Amino acid sequence: KQEVTQIPAALSVPEGENLVLNCSFTDSAIYNLQWFRQDPGKGLTSLLLIQSSQREQTSGRLNASLDKSSGRSTLYIAASQPGDSATYLCAVRDNNAGNMLTFGGGTRLMVKP
Amino acid sequence: DAGVIQSPRHEVTEMGQEVTLRCKPISGHNSLFWYRQTMMRGLELLIYFNNNVPIDDSGMPEDRFSAKMPNASFSTLKIQPSEPRDSAVYFCASTSLFGSPLHFGNGTRLTVT
Numbered sequence: 001k002q003e004v005t006q007i008p009a010a011l012s013v014p015e016g017e018n019l020v021l022n023c024s025f026t027d028s029a030i031y032n033l034q035w036f037r038q039d040p041g042k043g044l045t046s047l048l049l050i051q052s053s054q055r056e057q058t059s060g061r062l063n064a065s066l067d068k069s070s071g072r073s074t075l076y077i078a079a080s081q082p083g084d085s086a087t088y089l090c091a092v093r094d095n096n097a098g099n100m101l102t103f104g105g106g107t108r109l110m111v112k113p
Numbered sequence: 114d115a116g117v118i119q120s121p122r123h124e125v126t127e128m129g130q131e132v133t134l135r136c137k138p139i140s141g142h143n144s145l146f147w148y149r150q151t152m153m154r155g156l157e158l159l160i161y162f163n164n165n166v167p168i169d170d171s172g173m174p175e176d177r178f179s180a181k182m183p184n185a186s187f188s189t190l191k192i193q194p195s196e197p198r199d200s201a202v203y204f205c206a207s208t209s210l211f212g213s214p215l216h217f218g219n220g221t222r223l224t225v226t
Contacts, residue, residue: 031212043117043204043217051212089156091215098168099144099211103156 002027002094006104013080014112021075021107023090028068031093034101035064035075038087047088048075080111115139117218119205125224131193134221136205137186146215147180147190148204156204162188195225 003026013019023033032051036044048057048064050073056065063076073090087108091101118137126132138145146161160170165182173180177196182188192199206217 034214036217041219041222043219044206044215046214046216049214093212098161099163099208100146100158100161100169101215105155 002030002092002097002102004090004092004102004104006088006090006107008107009105010108010110012110012112015080015082017080017111018076018078019080019109021077021088021109023073023075023104025071025073025092025102027094028071029095030068031095033064033066033073033090033092035062035073036089036091038089038106040086044089077109080109082111082113085109085111117205117207117216119203119218119221121221122219123222123224125226126195127226128196129194130225131191132195132199132223132225134190134203134205134223136188136190136218138188138205138207139209139216140186142207142209142216143185144208144211145182145188146206146208147188148206148217149201150204150220151201159190159203192223195223197225199223200225 005024034049035047038044050057050066061078066073087106089106091103120135147159149157159172160180162182180190202220204220206215208215
């Protein structure tokens with residue numbers, strides 16, 4: 001059974017820092033991996049989707065990488081801002097699990113002004 | 114695009130009462146998912162539908178929970194009778210083709226007293 005882990009569970013950084021959020025998964029037979037952002041009291045907003053054949057995806061200050069063989073993905077946030085404060089979740093879609101996603105527990109990020 | 118629409122946003126009810134949560138997926142999406150989120154257990158998949166047909170309901174906690182999707186634009190999640198341990202945020206999400214990004218609604222915060 002696929003398991004997705006995100007470490008650390010919480011992170012606090014000063015504004016302007018570049019930071020990396022980590023996501024690991026136990027079964028490398030994945031179709032794709034998706035990063036989400038969740039603000040308090042809100043639903044999840046899709047940030048980036050990486051197909052299993054891709055190494056990375058970029059959107060603005062965000063860059064997500066995927067190393068399928070080692071079961072890892074990272075989300076890199078450049079020049080962090082207070083508005084980046086949120087919980088970030090990764091989720092994997094397995095090859096043999098239909099269209100279902102398995103979610104990690106999330107990393108709660110606080111960017112201090 | 115109005116996004117995934119859920120109602121109500123908040124529901125407070127007494128133990129033993131019936132609760133019905135509603136979801137309208139994004140038009141054209143043919144997969145719909147119901148998730149539950151708590152601090153202790155994170156995001157849990159309850160059930161998902163493809164083309165209005167339930168595909169996997171193994172996450173439904175017990176017989177008190179039921180979900181229907183009578184047409185492509187509407188789904189309900191019903192809890193009868195409700196219990197305090199059902200208190201959580203319930204999310205609906207939808208997607209189009211297999212492997213496409215998943216889009217979430219803003220959730221229904223359920224409190225059972």
